[in-house]
Structure formats: C-alpha cells, structure tokens
Amino acid sequence: MFPYIPHTEQEIHEMLKTIGLESIDDLYRDVPMTVRRLNLPKGLDEFTVTRMVKQLAEKNVVVEKEKVFAGAGIYVHHIPCAVKAIASKPEFVTAYTPYQAEVSQGTLQALFEYQTMICELTGMEVANSSMYDGASALAEAVLMAHRINGRTKVLMSEAVHPEYVQTCKTYARGFDLQFVPIAVDESGSTDLKLLANFIDAESCAVVVQQPNFFGIVEDLKRVREVAKDLVLIVVAEPISLSLLEPPGSFGADIVVGDGQPLGIPPNFGGPTVGFFATLEKYVRKMPGRIIGQTKDAEGRTGYVMILQTREQHIRREKATSNICTNHALMALTNAVYMSLMGPEGLREIAERSYANAHYLAQRLEEKGFKLKFKGPFFNEFVFVVNEDYEKLWRALFNEGFLAPLPLAWFDGRYRALALACATEVNTKESIEQLLNVMERGSK
Amino acid sequence: MFPYIPHTEQEIHEMLKTIGLESIDDLYRDVPMTVRRLNLPKGLDEFTVTRMVKQLAEKNVVVEKEKVFAGAGIYVHHIPCAVKAIASKPEFVTAYTPYQAEVSQGTLQALFEYQTMICELTGMEVANSSMYDGASALAEAVLMAHRINGRTKVLMSEAVHPEYVQTCKTYARGFDLQFVPIAVDESGSTDLKLLANFIDAESCAVVVQQPNFFGIVEDLKRVREVAKDLVLIVVAEPISLSLLEPPGSFGADIVVGDGQPLGIPPNFGGPTVGFFATLEKYVRKMPGRIIGQTKDAEGRTGYVMILQTREQHIRREKATSNICTNHALMALTNAVYMSLMGPEGLREIAERSYANAHYLAQRLEEKGFKLKFKGPFFNEFVFVVNEDYEKLWRALFNEGFLAPLPLAWFDGRYRALALACATEVNTKESIEQLLNVMERGSK
Amino acid sequence: MTVFERSVAGRRGFKLPESTVPFEKKDLPEHLVRAKKPRLPQLSEVDVVRHYTELASKNYSVDKGFYPLGSCTMKYNPKLNEFLASLEGFTEIHPYQPIDSIQGALELMYNLKQALCEITGMDEMTLQPAAGAHGELTGMLIVRAYHLSRNDAKRTVALVPDSAHGTNPASAAMAGFEVVELKSTKDGLLDVEELKKHLSDRVAVLMLTNPNTLGLFEKDILEISKLVHEAGALLYYDGANLNAIMGRFRPGDMGFDVVHLNLHKTFSAPHGMGGPGSGPVGVKQFLARFLPVPLVRKSEDGSYYPDYDLPESIGRMRSFYGNFTVLVKAYAYILTMGEDGLKHASEMAVLNANYLRKLLSRYFKIASERTCMHEFVVDGSEFVKKTGVRILDVAKRLLDYGVHAPTVYFPLIVHEAMMIEPTETENKQTLDQFAEIMGKIVEEAIKDPGLVKSAPHNTPVKRLDDVTATKNPVYRYQ
Amino acid sequence: MTVFERSVAGRRGFKLPESTVPFEKKDLPEHLVRAKKPRLPQLSEVDVVRHYTELASKNYSVDKGFYPLGSCTMKYNPKLNEFLASLEGFTEIHPYQPIDSIQGALELMYNLKQALCEITGMDEMTLQPAAGAHGELTGMLIVRAYHLSRNDAKRTVALVPDSAHGTNPASAAMAGFEVVELKSTKDGLLDVEELKKHLSDRVAVLMLTNPNTLGLFEKDILEISKLVHEAGALLYYDGANLNAIMGRFRPGDMGFDVVHLNLHKTFSAPHGMGGPGSGPVGVKQFLARFLPVPLVRKSEDGSYYPDYDLPESIGRMRSFYGNFTVLVKAYAYILTMGEDGLKHASEMAVLNANYLRKLLSRYFKIASERTCMHEFVVDGSEFVKKTGVRILDVAKRLLDYGVHAPTVYFPLIVHEAMMIEPTETENKQTLDQFAEIMGKIVEEAIKDPGLVKSAPHNTPVKRLDDVTATKNPVYRYQ
Numbered sequence A, B: 001m002f003p004y005i006p007h008t009e010q011e012i013h014e015m016l017k018t019i020g021l022e023s024i025d026d027l028y029r030d031v032p033m034t035v036r037r038l039n040l041p042k043g044l045d046e047f048t049v050t051r052m053v054k055q056l057a058e059k060n061v062v063v064e065k066e067k068v069f070a071g072a073g074i075y076v077h078h079i080p081c082a083v084k085a086i087a088s089k090p091e092f093v094t095a096y097t098p099y100q101a102e103v104s105q106g107t108l109q110a111l112f113e114y115q116t117m118i119c120e121l122t123g124m125e126v127a128n129s130s131m132y133d134g135a136s137a138l139a140e141a142v143l144m145a146h147r148i149n150g151r152t153k154v155l156m157s158e159a160v161h162p163e164y165v166q167t168c169k170t171y172a173r174g175f176d177l178q179f180v181p182i183a184v185d186e187s188g189s190t191d192l193k194l195l196a197n198f199i200d201a202e203s204c205a206v207v208v209q210q211p212n213f214f215g216i217v218e219d220l221k222r223v224r225e226v227a228k229d230l231v232l233i234v235v236a237e238p239i240s241l242s243l244l245e246p247p248g249s250f251g252a253d254i255v256v257g258d259g260q261p262l263g264i265p266p267n268f269g270g271p272t273v274g275f276f277a278t279l280e281k282y283v284r285k286m287p288g289r290i291i292g293q294t295k296d297a298e299g300r301t302g303y304v305m306i307l308q309t310r311e312q313h314i315r316r317e318k319a320t321s322n323i324c325t326n327h328a329l330m331a332l333t334n335a336v337y338m339s340l341m342g343p344e345g346l347r348e349i350a351e352r353s354y355a356n357a358h359y360l361a362q363r364l365e366e367k368g369f370k371l372k373f374k375g376p377f378f379n380e381f382v383f384v385v386n387e388d389y390e391k392l393w394r395a396l397f398n399e400g401f402l403a404p405l406p407l408a409w410f411d412g413r414y415r416a417l418a419l420a421c422a423t424e425v426n427t428k429e430s431i432e433q434l435l436n437v438m439e440r441g442s443k
Numbered sequence C, D: 001m002t003v004f005e006r007s008v009a010g011r012r013g014f015k016l017p018e019s020t021v022p023f024e025k026k027d028l029p030e031h032l033v034r035a036k037k038p039r040l041p042q043l044s045e046v047d048v049v050r051h052y053t054e055l056a057s058k059n060y061s062v063d064k065g066f067y068p069l070g071s072c073t074m075k076y077n078p079k080l081n082e083f084l085a086s087l088e089g090f091t092e093i094h095p096y097q098p099i100d101s102i103q104g105a106l107e108l109m110y111n112l113k114q115a116l117c118e119i120t121g122m123d124e125m126t127l128q129p130a131a132g133a134h135g136e137l138t139g140m141l142i143v144r145a146y147h148l149s150r151n152d153a154k155r156t157v158a159l160v161p162d163s164a165h166g167t168n169p170a171s172a173a174m175a176g177f178e179v180v181e182l183k184s185t186k187d188g189l190l191d192v193e194e195l196k197k198h199l200s201d202r203v204a205v206l207m208l209t210n211p212n213t214l215g216l217f218e219k220d221i222l223e224i225s226k227l228v229h230e231a232g233a234l235l236y237y238d239g240a241n242l243n244a245i246m247g248r249f250r251p252g253d254m255g256f257d258v259v260h261l262n263l264h265k266t267f268s269a270p271h272g273m274g275g276p277g278s279g280p281v282g283v284k285q286f287l288a289r290f291l292p293v294p295l296v297r298k299s300e301d302g303s304y305y306p307d308y309d310l311p312e313s314i315g316r317m318r319s320f321y322g323n324f325t326v327l328v329k330a331y332a333y334i335l336t337m338g339e340d341g342l343k344h345a346s347e348m349a350v351l352n353a354n355y356l357r358k359l360l361s362r363y364f365k366i367a368s369e370r371t372c373m374h375e376f377v378v379d380g381s382e383f384v385k386k387t388g389v390r391i392l393d394v395a396k397r398l399l400d401y402g403v404h405a406p407t408v409y410f411p412l413i414v415h416e417a418m419m420i421e422p423t424e425t426e427n428k429q430t431l432d433q434f435a436e437i438m439g440k441i442v443e444e445a446i447k448d449p450g451l452v453k454s455a456p457h458n459t460p461v462k463r464l465d466d467v468t469a470t471k472n473p474v475y476r477y478q
C-alpha cells in the first residue's frame, strides 16, 4: 500500500468489473509487454527517504550569508520569512496554469500585478508573466528581435553573462543568426566605437547587460544612440533598477533578466525566473503568457490570459515561442518580495549593495589589489589577482568564504582576474575578515 | 518604522485630529506617567533576530531519533510531513477560539472529530476539546471526581508519573483533598491489596496510569473491581490504546492523558495537549470546552460550542474549571495524525514500540542486567543499574544516545534503577549500538 | 462531510520503515489486548490534506482580515516567529536531556523572563503556566501560600470587580478563595468606596485588570494600591491586557505584587483556534520563594539550570517547563520590537482604539466617556431598544461583510455590550471600513431589521442553533 | 482590490539590519541614477499577508479537490517532497561553489538521472531543461545536430501528428525544422499509411506522444519505429504523458531515440500555477555527445562532477544546472514509490481513467472505442448539437460544483473535445461523484440550458470576458 494511492483491493476489483475487464493486464492490451522489472529499489517510507535526502543535503556546504562575495548571476540577499510563508501556500503551489479563469483569479491577479511591477522596475510598457530564467529569456528576446525586423546579425556585448551568451547561441541554432561579439573598453563598458563600426544593414539587435557581467554600469543613453534603429535588448539585474535609471527611460526595446535577486534563494541556480518586458507595439511578437484585466458578466474586474493566439496551443508551429509551463510560482515570489520591500526597501538594498561593493573595492585597493576597469559599478567588480588565484579561492572556501570568483572559469582570456560581489548581506566586519584571510592566504 | 505596525506619521496625525487630541501622550492622561525607558535593547530586524535565535537553537543538542531510549511522558515518534503542513495552516494557527461559529466551522468540525477520536481511543462516551497537558488534565480530573461525590481522599498509585502527581497536589491546595499513595507490588502494578485496604467512606477516587510510569500494563479489570464505587481515573498513553483494551471497556469514569505521542514533536515538553474523556452522566461536571453537532437555519449540519453554562464566562466562580484558552491547535494536530495513521497505523506503531521495547529488555537481560518488575509492559520498563548510573548515562549522551533515564531523579527511593523506552523509531541496530556502548561504558 | 464519512476500509495514509523486530504478543494477558479496533478514519494522504484544506477554508483568521475581538488582542502573528519556533533545535529536544545539552533553551527562557520582568516591573517570573487562566491559578495559589506562610489563615476572601474576566473569579475559587464581587462605578472603574467597605483582615487579595475590561485605565490605582496593602492584602494584576501600556506603565512600579501575562495576546503568539498560549506569572521578590518549580536560573559560571530547590514552592502547575515553543515566539517578538517598538505598539494600539471609538460614536453609545486604552465597549442598549435588533444580530451581520465580530455581551456590567479591540497592527483604512460597515448595519437595522436578525447570509453555514445543540447534545460522530 | 490599491505612501513591510557602510553615490553619473522611484506598493507585513491570503482563497488547487485536466497529470503533490526541497543544504547553495562542496547536489542529480534512464530505457540524460517544451527544444536541437554531424543537411522536416500537443510543432519550428503534420486515423492513432507517404530522406524526425493525446497507446509502435529508422530519421518521444506506462513500457526499448519527461507531471512535482517544472531529456548513447553542458557524471573515485567537455554539445539551454529543487522533489518521489510503486501508480492511473471513461460513456460519446491509458477524450459534438450548450459551458458549470473542469477543445482533432485525466491519486468515490455531477449537468443542459450557458455562478467572479480582454488589452495596473 502506498499512502499516495487510495485504491483498496476491493475497489480495484469493483472498478475492473465496472469496466468489464478481468485484470489490470487487460488494460494494457495495446502495449507490447516487453518490459522486465525496472532495476530500481522497492518503494521506501517517508522517514527513510527523509534520512537519505537529508544526508545528501548535508553533503553540501552552506556558506554563511555575510561571507558570500560571489554573484555572477546568482545573488545572496536577505529574504523575509513572509515571502516563503506566502509563496508556499498550497493554493498557489498545487494549482495549474489558470486555464479556468473563474477559479484562478488568485493566480491571474497575482501575475497581473507582477507584470505591473516588472513594468515599473524596467520602465517598459508591457511584461509577460514569466520565462524560465534570465538566460532563456534573453535567448527568446533575440529570437523576437529577429521576428521584429527579420535581420540576422546580433551584436552581443562581451560583457553579457557568458552562460546567457551560450544559451542565445543554442537557441539560435535553428535560425541563421550570427553573433558578433563586442568587446569592452578600458572602462569595462561595451566599446561603443566598436559597436558603431559593426552595425550594418544586416544588423538585427544590440544586446547589453546592465550592470554588465563585470559589474559596470553601462551608459544606456549612449548605447541607444549608437544602436540607432536596431532592436535594443537590455539584460538587467532587477535590484539595481531601483537605483539606476531604468532601460525603458533610454528607449530599450526589450528588457529581460533574472528575478532571482527578488526573494528567491540561490537554489543551486534554479528555479529562478526570467522576466521579459517590451513595448506595446511589439506585444504580438512577444513570447510567453500575458495576463490582462477584464470584466465578468456582472461588470466586476477580473483577470484572464490574453493574446493566446500568439501561443503554441493555437498557433502551433507559427507560435511566437514554444514556452508553455513557465515559472509562475517564482514570479509570485518576486511579487511578494517587492510588495514587502516596496520602492524604499528595494532602493535601500540597492544602496547597501553598492556601498558594500565599493567599500570592498576600496579596501582591496588599499591592500594593493588593482581594479581591472575604471567604469562606475554597482555591486560587482573585477580585480586583478595572481595566476594561481583559484588555489587561494579554494583556501578561502575552506575558511568559510565564497570569495570573488576566478574569472578564468568563464573565458581563458580572463586569467588573473576575479569577479567580486557584495550585497546588503555583507558587513564591514565580514569584508574585513575576507581581506584578512586573503592576506594571510596570499602570503 | 516597524514592519508589523502600519501607521505613517501622517496617519497618526490625522487620527489624533479626528479623536480631537494633540499628541499620543494625551491618550495616556489617566496613566500615572512614572515609567522610565525600559531597560531593553532597541528593536532589531528579522535577519539579526534569526541569527540570534538560531544560535540558541544550535546550542541545544538534538539526538538522532533512533538513538532516543527515554520516554517518561515525552515520546519520540515518526511524524509524517503532512501533519505539520496541515497543522501550520494560517487558517488554523491565526484563528481565535470559535466564538463566532458561522465563520469557525473549520475549527469546530475539526475539534468535534477530535473528540470523537478520543472517545474511540479511550472507549469513553464524551471527550472535551482539549486541556493544557496530561498533568493538568489529571489534576482537573481529580477536582472533577471531588465534585462528583464530594469526598476528599484520593488514592493515587505511585506508578503515576511523579510530575502528574505533583501537579495534582498543587491544584488541590485550595480544597481539602488528601492524597494517599498506593505503592506497586513486585510485578510493578499498583498494589491492589494495599488499595483495597485504604478504601474507606472518605475515599473519592482511585488514580492509576496505563501503562504506568514504570511501563507496566495495569490490570484495569481488577482495578475497577477493587475500586468499587469510587471514581476511577485512568491516565492513559494514547498510542498504547490501539493495542490495549481501552479503560472505557473496564468501566473507567474519567480517562485523561497527554496527546504528545499523536503527532506532536517533543517540543522540550510543551506545548503538548491534554485529553479528557468521561461518561455522559458526568458531562456537566466536566471541565473544558465541548463541541456539539447541530443544524443551521437551513437544516445543514454544523458545529457549535455547547454546555457553556459550566464555564467561567457564565458561571464565573462556580464554573467547573477556570480553563479558557486550551490547546486546540495541538488537538487538531492529534486529529490530523490519527487521520493519517488510522486504526491500522496506530496499531502498527504500538506493536513496533512493544516489540522494540521487549527486544531491548531481552538483550539487556542477556547482557546481565536485571528487570526490576515482572509485570507485562508496553514500551517502557525499569531495569537495575549501578548506583552511579547517571555517570554512564552522561557518557552515553556524549556518544549520541539519550539512554534510559536514571529513575533516581524522580524519587530518592528509585536509586539504581533506570527507565527505558522504545518506540517505532528505534531499530534493532540502534538497540545493539546502545548495548555496545553501555557495555564499553560500564567497564 | 466528516473525516469519518471520507473513510474507506483498508485505505492507508502512512507507510512505516521496514520493521526490524517482529511483533509477538509476549507478556500481554489476553483480556488486556484490544479486541475491537478504534473507529478512526482510513484515508490516503490526499484525502487527509483535502479534508483539512476544506475545514481551513471555513475559518476566519487574522491572516484573512480584521478580528476586533475585545479582550483577545488579535494582532498580527509575524511569520518570522513561526519559522523560528519550528527550528529543530527547539522542537526535537527532550525535557529530560542533560542540562548542558539544553543550554540554548534555558538561556532563551531566562532571557525572556528577564525581559518580561523588565516590562512589567516584577522581580521574578515563572514561564510554566500554559495560558492566562493557568497563570491566574498559579498567582492565586502563590497569594494563598504567602498568607499561610505568615500563619494568616483567615484571609480567605478574594475581591474581584464585577467587570473582571470570568477566569478571575473561577481561578480564585479554584485556588480555594471565597470570591466577593466588587460593583464598579457607573463609569466602569473600580469603586474606591466600595473597595474600602470590603477590605478587612479576611481579604487576601484584590484581583485587578488594568486597563480593565472596559478598556479604561484605573486612574485611582495609586490609592487602590495603598488601601489594599494597608489592609494587609496583596494586589493581583491580570495582565492579559498588557497591550496598551508597554513602556508607559509597569504594574510592578505601582504596587502590584503578582502579575500574569498572556503571551498569546500582547506578545504576538498566535491563538491557534484557542491555544496553546502561555501565561507567565511575575512576582515581587518577597513572593519568589512560592513560585512553581522548576525555575530557570543562571549560575555564576554563566550556564543556565532549572532550579527545583524551592522548598516553599506551590509545586508544579503542569509537566515539564511550559509551552516552550510559544515562548520562542514571544522572545523573537520582543527582540524584534525592542524597547522602542513595544512602546510604539502600545501607543498605536491605544491610538487605533480611540480612533475607532470616535468613528463608532456616530452610531452607538460608548459605555464610557473616558479616553480608552487598547479597547472600548459599545453600549448597545439604546440601539436594541430603538431597532429591536439584538447586538448578537449585529455581530452575525458583520460576518456577512467579511470581518469578524467583536466580543459581545461582555463585560457583563454593560448591557448589550460589544467590546472592540483593534490592536496596533491594523491600519487606518481597515478601521475606516469597519466603521463604515457598522454604519451600514445600523441603517439596515432600521430599514430592514429582518435582514440583520437572520444574518449571517454569506457564511459557510447560516445561523446555527446552539440552544438545541446544548439541549440534545451530540458529542461525537456516530 | 489590487496590491497597489492597498498601498499607502510611507508604509513599510521590511526592516534591515543596521547599515555598516554608509551609502555615497561615488562613481555613478547623475543621468544613470534613477530619478523617479518605481511605483511598487507600500505595505506593512500584515497587508501583504492578507492580500495574498485573499488571492490564494480565489484559486482552485489539487489540495482542494479533483483536477481532471487532461494532459496535465494533476496528481497529488506529497508534502514530504516540499519539505525536502526546502532544506537549506539545497536552497542556500550557489552554483559556483567548489565542486567538492556541492557533492550532495550532484549526487542527487546523478542518481535521479540514472533512475529516469532506467524508467525510460535511455542511456544518458540532461536535467537542464526547465519544462516540457524546453525539453522538446533541447531534444529537437539534438536531432538537428545529429543529422548535421553526419553531413545530412537536407533532413529539415519534422513529422508531427495532428493530435500532438501544441508545443511539439512549436518546438520543432524553433529548432529550425519545417513541420509537416500527419493526419491521425479515425481512431485517433498515428496513420501508418500516412506516415509511409511522408517518410523520405528529407525527414529528420517523427515526434510521437505515446500514449497520445487521446490517451491511446500507439499500438503500431513497433512498425512505426521500424519505418522511421529505415527512412534514416529519428524517433522522438514526448514523454510528458509517462504516467500511464511506468514499469510496463520503456520508450527506449521500443526504438525511441530521444525522450523528454515532465517531472511536474508524472513525478509529482507541483505545477505552481504554471511552473517551475522540469523537462529532462534522455537519449540513446549515439546521441549523448550532443547533450547540453554541463552533464553530471560520476568519476572513478566516486565523486561527482559537471562535465563541460562535450565538444559536439548543442550548448547550454539555460543558466546553471536546471531547476534543481524541482529535481529534489522528483527524486524523493522516485525513492518513495520505488520500482513497485511507480508501476502501481501507472496501473491505477490507467484503471481510474478507464473506470471514469466507462461511467461517463453513459452521458457522452467517447472519442475512441479503445481501452484508454491514463486519460481519455470525450467527443461532445453530439451533445452540443442536441442541447445547444457548448463544451465550454459544461466546463464552466463544473466549477459551480466545486471541481475543476477538464481540458477543453484539445486535442484539436476531436470536435468539442473534453480531455479527462483523473490520475492515480484520486479515489473511486471522487470519480463516482464526478460522473454524477456530469450526469446532472447533462440533465441541466436539456432542461435548463440557460443555467449552464451562463455558468459559473458560485465562483469568485462570474464568466469573464476574454474577447474584450484581448481586443482592448490592459496589461498592467495603472
């Protein structure tokens, strides 16, 4: 007997009788019966499973929050308990996609509000109700740009997260898109002179990240000017958007990013959630579900999925995307987090992240380290390290720190560089501790 | 600003104006303003509080379940995850006593079902919807017995949990009750010859525990015979009631006990929940809330609090008890646990506890230890140890075991005895491990 | 549908690990082995989850909305506290572990006790009682023990104002006192003249709730305290209603000898449909020796231990240490709020009550003209006379508007009373809405009294018949 | 009320630790600093909790009741899995930690992958895709890479039955294939003759769902497999619907080259209102070299590592490792069910579907006469003709009876389709009740069609106007 399966022997018997069959095997008449027993252990009780899975969890090392100085796409933040308490409500967790709007108003309204918040953060006109993650959202943005103008050359800043770039390239395999990498200048920003040089009649879109992979705040005003009529796609970090003028203000066409910093724990990288915002004029080219406001038969406000004719259920191979299941629960988590933090809270977190990162940079410089780039940065920055930094990095881990990441991992060209990160969880004290251990370690 | 207090400066201003006052201090006109600032730290954010409180939690040592061999009122059992998932629903946790029945049907029905389950387990006719714990439930049972026949002598088995006995004595301070302790015979059961001798015209009630504090299963049939027309109060362990014939079958008048074994973690001893069951003829003398079934204005089944005229809100000093807030959430937890386990699950747990305890006893005997008593036992038993057993016990703790408890703690007369316990969480392997370490330790 | 009706014989919601020791009915005599299984439900896990999900959906709760139950302090229960109280280091420890393995728990209890002593102005405290009434009984037994310790056995009277919560007289009686009720002034305050008349060498104690159940601060408290002590009696403080006065007033400073608190009110521990709560009792130093055992203390080496060595203790009030995980919640709350936050909470609770009082005074007579503390009482007698609609009907009609009703018919000294306590966690908009709804109901009561009298209409069940329920009681599912 | 309407300027639901480093706008040029704050709501914690509590109460969910959405496998989501997935050792680890500090995570992924390979009969698997459609795209890109690796660039056609889930053609198109639709037989099965006609050296792959979306097992699967492979094409298995066949049939044994799974269906991970899910893709050995990076592998010393060294890999499908905590749930489920439980689950899912099919055949035509697998499709065309009531109306009316509606108007090849999947976690009583309700609705449709056409009546809102919603779209709160 399995606690999740209710059938008693007698019921199985009765049900088979009703159907008019003799045995369970009769149900499988159409199936060529070739399978031998699966080579898996027998089912276990939940207490044994708990012990086994807990043991796996305990084999992972959890670093104290204030001792994490690594970001690169996954950021450690404080998450109020109320976020999990709300986002783990079974009414959200065990619901399906809101196909029956009248009994899914909770989902629909929450996602409509989420869309609004994303619009507010990014400065865009319309947002969908989530993508899988930042990387796939960017890949979809690139495909959308291609749908918009039919052109094939994508000018991709080298300061976009390498995993995002790789994802774009994978997604683009079915199309004839070329990716032209645009290097950064010595400020660490995307080199706009280079960019200008590469733009031609085939150019479809410009992709930059804000703040970029090296932490540098791109000057979107100038990017927009240089990008001319190309589709400007900005990958943005959402917390930073409470401190930085949003891409929408500068005329971005598509803004995407990963919502992980907004109340989602690191989760070993997933699930997070991708956000996706654009302009109304492009909405019919946008991938993903959109929730719209409407009225019910009695004139009360309600919410439904709209513009479904773009989607795969109806358009099939002509759909704007194949995405069906998205990351609604994580979008809800974002919305709950933003509801708790509000504009003030988000700004405060952005300011503290900025302040801590700059303090760390300053102290590193005082200890003789050199920053690689001169541009303004938000909560991440690159500094110069020894060639064998990875050894030090591992030693630091053993001392309890997830230290700035060896950039060489991402690209051989980035040898002897490290990518540091600070958020509001770090403290002056934990920064000083890191520096002390680094000093000890590098001797 | 505090996240739990919504008032903005402006609202405070507006509200004072509406009231017609100038300042907050004006609200306190009637209060002699003598308090200086409280000598407490300033408020902290939740992340700092989490760190501080987690540190305290981590200072406590959590023993692996299968290595706990101590009970004595608090028992370690497996608790399915669904129990906590359900019992922590905010709709239950943040509701008050069901004063408005029409919006409290969840609470009322759950408690009505709980009462039914307690009746089923104990074999009694009526149960209330919870007391604080087993000890105070027993104390209230003694006071109720006194209300029933007005007599003052309570014959209390010495094999009732000492903390329960102490609680009874405290509760009885306001009345002129005497407690006559009844020793156990060599089987470990309450000595019924002694009991018979002590019974006289003043005798009010007989109190025994099933299984008793030493783990021995009392012969309630004979207890009832000897107790004659006295009020027979039985303190029962609820899991055992799925294996043992319930006190109701033998004619007990009141059955109480602690519901902790039914899905409640040890909680350092509290909160648990007291259950309280009796016969219909005594119901108006019973303390505590009772939920009854009724109909609504349209004839639908519903539930309400009944017989409230016994209670303090109405009867004030003549109430059957002062109890107001009880332990409803823990009663719910019991009900959820019993719903998941059902009669089969409960029986299986009782049988495993019994089997493990008997295996442990047998192996101890094989290792040269002697059992103190000859009577049948359930999941606890007493065995003879060295005078300095507490030293060994501490050593065992350092090896990861919460070993059988030194009985000397409870009464000087119990020197050189230990009280062992096993439940379904223990295994042959953990029992052997315990024995090995005991052997090593006692050398 | 009841859980029993969902049951199907043979269905299971559990699975246990492989058994390692087979069961054999070794030493059990046959007549003690259960013959007939208890009729518990047999369900799969999803059945159980759905059953209780359905029940949950039929409950009102603080997380759902406004819950202005007077004398109940239904403030918001922070999610943080629930999380912290569920840490394994708290839930999975056994009370009989070695003392050095439970230092965190004892330290938390010690710190909490110290903080509560500071807040109340008392010297020593027990955290053992499980609820307010349990604390009252504890406190009254201490009062009793005190007088007996002085061989003053004739002090058997407990004075209790007629406005007191029902648990006060009930607890006093359970502690063996003869309860004498003191009539309140028209204003709802303790009548000092009446008090004087009753004070004598037979009086052991005056039990006072302050702010009292009308939400009024006993302004003559200094005089009352003097009178009571001069008569050789003690002064007991029912501190269930502490939510008005934190950081403003300390019972200990004003002569109270014994105080009980409801951590499930002022200190934000949730009520759990009626418990578990926690009712600590604080006393002045001269009473500390009577407190229940064990008492958590700090030793000189900085470690914590349960002290059982109180020979004059009244004994145990229950098993083990008290409702420990409830204490964790209260402790987390105090840390979060701090000195500034606690005071602010009280002030905003009083502000909310006075604001709502003002708004409602448009529609109802308020039982007292005085500025109220954390709550106030509506005197509905005129309304009832005018409309023929009872206060109970108003309460039921409120449910239709999606808010919980206030406490009704309490305190007993106000006719057709409606006792309203908004707490500090409610915002102005909620109070405005509530007042608006009340206004609508008053209008309905005049224009369409039948509508109000037959309320509620939008609840999971309609008005329930509690008269028959008590007359022909059904105690259990058959 | 929206969360924005609850907002009051200046209200706060958060408090941060003391700041240790003051903020100074050092290097930021003024024009890049945000001038106008985003209009996010300003609320206290209780406001936020109540807002989402209200929203939650407006949702149907598996924990609430029967959810027979065809093709969605809304089975019960065990509480155990939620608990395990929330362990700090899983949620608080960073993907860029040292490999030896994430061995538990990698081991779990490795074990899960092995188990899923065993269940499907495949050789290697990626756990990176975030959902079924994401898996499809992954799989189709692998197919593409395979043909290109053989310099067989002309194979640009993907054959997709007209009964396929919409994601199939969409994913094929996104992978750069030209989609050619295959018409099904009357019976709803793949038409082997039709297949033969379309097979050519331009065909790269046949995407098959088996059981298909009519809930039928493609009985000619052996022949189909042979034909496809002889034509040089690959066979793709949409395994979203694996719930019927575990322990009975392994796609890998029957010639499928690529399989994607939906862990958020068969493996009990909850759907979360539409994700996150997880869509692993399994392949036969000859395709393993095209899988996305990183691939979790076990080294000889018993440790686990992410392998990036796949030069022919299609690349990354997303960032990091995949939806890891969803994987934890699926892994816990597989451990709990085991070999015996998985098979039993499939068998009971099929039993439930056939039982309900039988019950409903009293009222409706069933789209196929064959024994169904985990789901079946009602053909409502006769009913619609007879009553004038649309299938959509029946769906809406079901909501009034407190159950969720089935999937409607899918698969597209059945007119007025209603696709019903009960799953194995539902009990007989629930199925009986559902059939009874359906019977009632059929009766209503005849006697009082207006009632059904204007349904739902008992839901938080009445029927919503989605036509206007799309015509004059409102995308955000203004």
Ligand SMILES: Cc1ncc(COP(=O)(O)O)c(C=O)c1O
Pocket: B323, B324, B325, C071, C072, C131, C132, C133, C134, C165, C167, C168, C209, C238, C240, C241, C262, C277, C279
């Ligand atoms: C003033 C007052 N005193 C005492 C109590 C009794 O507290 P408890 O219900 O926790 O026993 C209450 C609670 O209702 C109260 O409001």
Ligand SMILES: Cc1ncc(COP(=O)(O)O)c(C=O)c1O
Pocket: A323, A324, A325, D071, D072, D131, D132, D133, D134, D165, D167, D168, D209, D213, D238, D240, D241, D262, D277, D279
């Ligand atoms: C048969 C089938 N294939 C593919 C999918 C797509 O899966 P997902 O929604 O996870 O992208 C689904 C889910 O609806 C499905 O039922």
